Amino acid sequence: MQKKLIKVNSSDNVAVALVNLKAGELIPFEGETIAVETDVKAKHKIAMNPFDIGDRIIMYGVLVGKASARIEKGGLLSTLNVKHESDKVTGKTETIGWTVPNVDKWKNRTFQGYHREDGQVGTENVWLFFPLVFCENRNIEILKDIFEKELLKQKVNDYQLLLRSLVSTESGVAGDDLKSNNSDLFKNIEVKFITHQGGCGGIRQDSHSLAKLLAGYVNNPNVAGATVLSLGCQNLQIQIFKDALDEINPTSTKPVLIYDQQQIGTIEAMLSSVVKDSFEAIKKANQIERTPAPLSKLKIGLECGGSDGFSGISANPTLGVTSDMLTALGGTTILSEFPELCGVEQELVNRCVEDEGGKRFLELMQWYEKTVVDAGSGFDMNPSPGNIKDGLITDAMKSAGAAKKGGTSPIVGVSDYGEYISKPGLNLLCTPGNDVECTTAMVGSGANMVLFTTGLGTPTGNPIAPVIKVSSNTELAKKMSDIIDIDTGGIITGEKSIDEMADEMLEFIINVASGTIKTKAAILNQNDFIPWKRGVSL
Template identity: 55%
Template sequence: MSARVLKVHPADNVIVALRDLSAGEQIDFGNDTYTLPYAVSAKHKFVTEDRQPGDPITMYGVLVGKATQPIRRGESITTFNLKHDADRYGLDKKQPYSWQPPDVSPWQGRTFMGYHRADGSVGTRNYWLVVPLVFCENRNVLILKDAFERELGYSQPDTYRDQVHELLSLYKAGDMSVIKKMEPFVAESQNQTLAHPAKLINRPFKNVDGIKFLTHEMGCGGTRQDSAYLGSLLSGFINNPNVAGATVLSLGCQHLQVDMVAAEIKRQNPKFDKPLLLFEQQAGTEYALMAQAVKETFLGLIEINKLERQPAPLSALTVGLKCGGSDGFSGISANPVLGHLSDTLVTLGGKTVLAEFPELNGVEQELINRTDDNAKAQKFITLMGDYSAQAEAVGSGFDMNPSPGNIKDGLITDAIKSAGAAKKGGNAPVADVLDYAEPATTPGLSLLCTPGNDVEATTGMAGSGTNVILFTTGLGTPTGNPICPVVKVSTNTKLKNRMPDVIDFDSGPIIDGAQSIEQNADALLEYIISLASGDLITQAERLGQDDFIPWKRGVSL
């Protein structure tokens, strides 16, 4: 890799700037020399040949847009001179596909310490889950949350409450000048490896990683379809291998009924054998409901605390693959790292799940080619087509997906963003195609229909059974999940240094030339083994970043 620039694919007619390049600077690459007419910022791309309106721009070996203005050789592509475009796709265009699995001999026989469930799955965490079937129960869920977390040692530190207390004391004393000069509080250990809290805090239930409380605004009042999808999602969360048991609160009269959820849990997992506590408020007083829920949940915690971590093969991992707050380095550092790691796990017999269908726009044909089963390939085509058509019907097609932050940092069109995002899926064949919250049961790489929206996507992956989620970011995002550890992987070291309290792992050494993609991926897999074994927690877990947003199947990019 050049210290200044990179050409991602031999067929590309753009080159990526790895650092800021000045106007007039000469770039030697291969057998060519480029003189830049204008400055090119790091993460952005300049063309290797003159382009006229209508001429194609290719990156990652695929069409990512067409010129709308003349673009001189060495000039950068922008939203002014380039518009999104992508190749058409279909089963009729399907080509034979083959791949070379990576050498996994160093990983054969490796294990992590996980919680073995009766259905054969293995959890990386041991959680009790409390969920409402309808928004009417949110208050009761939050009351339970406060009671259990404070008494059992799972509540978040009172850092900011302590700060407010000190400020209030100074205000009462009339020390306004002191308040104005105070330095902000700085939390400790933000940039250090994070040990699991159970090793540091005197909790009564040493083998219970936490009690997770979900709230939402659904379950009644919307469409019956919305309630049915919510039921599937909540059932997926309860079935997730990281969940040992659940308390379910129902009002009684809502669309999403208790028997619907119980039936969906069994439909998804006929071997379901976890404690499941069901309570309905309209059967009596609120006090009776809550007192019984507290007692039965406490007894459930006693039972799941008897579970202990045992060795499990790496094939027991189900890893979600996600990106958010992406930048121009995402597709050449962190995303390919996830792709190599995915190929490694797939070769070992594990499962990986690639989500975000709006961010597969432009690489559909490659994924179709990689799907051996034509019925599954057609399912992917149908899901993509229906989703795209729904977005276009309200004037918000996939081409409008890149955010202002994406564009500022080099992702000019959705096809550029998508081609880089798809690198998270590596090169393995596509083993399955899943609709939102559909369980991931087939070993190998699965494509999961979710929005690009960070939390809707991670929520969907956890609902499909992931026990670890890898989340690459170039701009920084604190996204987490209630039941599934979310590992934030930075695309560049500057981000890791700027947001150490959010980022868990750095792929920046690839950009700096200090590591190869394979070396970085191997280091990430070692990190995951420690994380899955409970030796470490993620920054999102430390922050209590329990984000949960169900997708209502409306237009969300």
Template identity: 70%
Template structure:
């Protein structure tokens, strides 16, 4: 925000902007001075919302973050609050790469020799977790996965009774409700955990759905956080074992991890099948427990950059903080992945110009165009992306939301563009085609190789992932105070002008190292928030 003009109550993000963000609740008739200019607030304006810095007539362009984010639907007076009634979504059309972006990498002297404690894999990747993963190729096997989950978790994890169970137990017995937990049991294994995925795919729908799911599941197996996997197939479904194995071989032709695959229609009774699976899986889990954390350079981190439940502060505090972390990491030859294509609408020109090679620029624009057309075909579009919660908190148009959302990717050159289910293979910042849907996007980020996810939010969301830590970064201090059980890190000091984005980025990177090393557990992990929803293309925005 080096070009921003900061007032304790108002922020003009870019010198060319004609709107400003209310940093606090503004009262009608309040007179403010911004960059030497007097502005009278025309009506009560909640913090996070935008006010006009000039008079607008119908059709006039609304500029924020230095880019077009909308047009006036009717006349708007200077000092008036912007709403969905008086502005509408509008974004610049982009057809090709028009130049390149000058970028000065950050100083990384402080980080060059820093390490995290991770799980080293034979292919050179390093995990922040050590997971044995159970999943089905088709929804018909979900019940068997759930049975295995109950069996393995009850024996391998602490048999801890939750405080809510203790509360209900007391009420049933007519006793004073107790919240004392029974935590006398300990994990059977110290270095490996078991996780379980279920889903609604693998059969029905179109064949491309199954092929896409095969790529995604193969990415989960290849993710460095996974030590090995137990895979259940029915036998007659669209997502055949061969399709899954071919997808896995494409991503990882020399995979050394154990992958156990079972087909129910070849195995007789459920009882016999489960007995075999339990014996085989336990033997491999026992071996995986021998893998221990060892130092690894920060270049072995692959960050998934995500946002959800965004507010009017996300684009000026939490998201730019992630941008600082991303820039540092890719300068160290690490990897970062920026997703959610509907939330890149309106900033395509900057992103296209940041692509190092023209093929990626063309791929990005083609993926964006195809994605939006698929939505138009079903009567929607990118302009439908902002949620009611976004709008209530000041994100009025998709382009306005996008201009803030893209700040998660910092300023570095873009080394590659990935379609959903493609696995990252080289260092640097990549763009990944996903919907804006939090869980579908996070699911895709981890399937593309992210071994840790940074997830910004202004309103709060519990989203997690079965195999990767999801660190929740709040855009404001109040959210951290209200929802401390789901927020890991907060950036409200930036809004108050107490810390710079750069300082906050350094603090967040230190926190990431602790989580990646297993010293701090992400709140989503503590909540058991293991969300997994594959994207069926064309059906989600």
């Protein structure tokens, strides 16, 4: 028989409804009987004791709010009777130990990856096209049309005829006789395209930040090389981009083709050169093949979006155990979304290996919150209408569940937005909570895969890194089966344990990293890319 209530932490004074509850229902729970005051939908919280105005509400063992109205025992917690509140943190208070999980059965496992000269290993092999400034977006779109549509033999323009002749020469087949799909010719390489609205206007810091992000994409192990378009007069000058590349990896030999339209002249002259040069570079990158790599070469971003009241007790804890296993194997995981770490700062600071890391984390959190407050908002406005509807009624409550993605392992480093992560282990990365901005940032910091939990459903993907979508409940997995890769709903029903789901997840990760399974986001060609304009987004 399925349980009706669950307390996440023994010190909690609220419980989560695992099923819909009716007013007047009597529920045996932890040695007492809880009389349900009003109808309570699954995923929402009920009081385990009476609350007066100002009383502290504890969930996940931390303060997640205060009562703003009287709440009876067995009563429903809602935005009408609870307000956001979190404990203030000033520094490290203790060092939290870590029980390293037993990963013996995974130690000799490998994935089939693309090895780079700098020692990184990609789960994909991508040739990436992108602009340094939005003025070049149209030319990127033209190139996208040329490369994607010509290889699929759809409509034809002069540039496609040029590429067709190159493909024909390479394949030894007349252009009109080419197959509708040239997968045999380019079986080891994908061609992807990025556009954005940055690179000029705004403030100069925006362009420098974008340069670091784009340099991170080029340095990401999933990228074999890149074609970069510049107008010439923009804030994000070519030299700024090159400096960002050198800062990340000064000895990189990865091919990067850069074109300056104002120096070249006509669009025709530039695009003709781009097509010819890029084709030759793509042809060479296609020679790279998958070979075995240890799991320590996985660098995985941990993300949640469209969260619900089950996310923090099924999907996110499963990611947490998976993260712990990967770090025990020498791999790298990235926990970000700083607005969604509000309220759990003390635990995270105490888990930092270096005191300087804890200090930097608090400084970044304080800076971020101040910029949001100065803009007339606050972290308390982070939960979306969908979050609230499904039981996440305060930011601290949402944050406490979101932080479970980071497991229990020590935090080896704290990085700001745009910084490239190189330390194995669990890292914190300053990003917004916005799904696409956060995913974009983690991949720019080196993630070669992303684990993405959702309770409500979101199609988010990425141009260069596989995004594995994990549902917190089975209803969602069935309803939106075209976007969900893994269902952790069995944890809610009691059919599976978190450890069992983590084992399944790691096996799935290995298959995706090896190219034997394609994620739903990739099948949908969901290639989302949004840079963060600092301080403007939650």
